[in-house]
Amino acid sequence: MPRGRRRSSVEVGARRSRHGRGTRGPITGPDLPLLTDRIDDFESTVASTADYLKGLWPAELAGLRFAVAAAPAAALGAEDVERWAVDPFRKTVTLFRVPIERLSKLHRNDELHRRLLVESYVFRAVADYLDKDPWDIAPGRFRHF
Numbered sequence: 001m002p003r004g005r006r007r008s009s010v011e012v013g014a015r016r017s018r019h020g021r022g023t024r025g026p027i028t029g030p031d032l033p034l035l036t037d038r039i040d041d042f043e044s045t046v047a048s049t050a051d052y053l054k055g056l057w058p059a060e061l062a063g064l065r066f067a068v069a070a071a072p073a074a075a076l077g078a079e080d081v082e083r084w085a086v087d088p089f090r091k092t093v094t095l096f097r098v099p100i101e102r103l104s105k106l107h108r109n110d111e112l113h114r115r116l117l118v119e120s121y122v123f124r125a126v127a128d129y130l131d132k133d134p135w136d137i138a139p140g141r142f143r144h145f
C-alpha cells in the first residue's frame with residue numbers, strides 16, 4: 001500500500017523548511033563570528049583603503065566612487081590584463097578582483113599580505129586618477145620606525 005505524501009505546514013512560495021526543522025542558521029553558531037569569503041575581504045579592504053585616502057585628499061577625491069568588478073571585459077594575456085580602470089569623467093575607479101588576486105605573485109600567501117596587495121592596487125589606482133606617484137599619495141604611511 002503506497003504511503004500518502006505528508007503535507008508541509010509551510011505555505012507554497014514561502015521559505016523552504018528542511019524536514020520541518022525551520023530555516024537554517026549560520027554554520028558557525030551563535031558564539032563565533034560569521035565566516036567571510038575572499039570577495040567580502042577584497043571589498044572591505046578596498047572600502048577601508050578608499051576611506052583612508054579620501055581622508056587624506058578630501059578636495060581631490062570628493063565625489064569619487066570606487067567599484068569592484070570580477071575582471072575587465074577584454075583581456076589579451078596574463079601580462080596585459082588590467083588591474084584597475086580609471087574614468088575621470090564619471091569620477092569612478094574600478095578595481096578588478098580576479099586579476100589582482102590570481103595574477104599577482106605573493107612571497108607569503110597569508111591574510112596580511114593579501115590585504116597589503118589589495119591596498120597597494122587601490123593606492124596605484126588613486127595615484128593614476130590624481131596623476132601622481134603612488135608614493136606621494138600617503139607619504140608617512142610606510143614609515144615603520
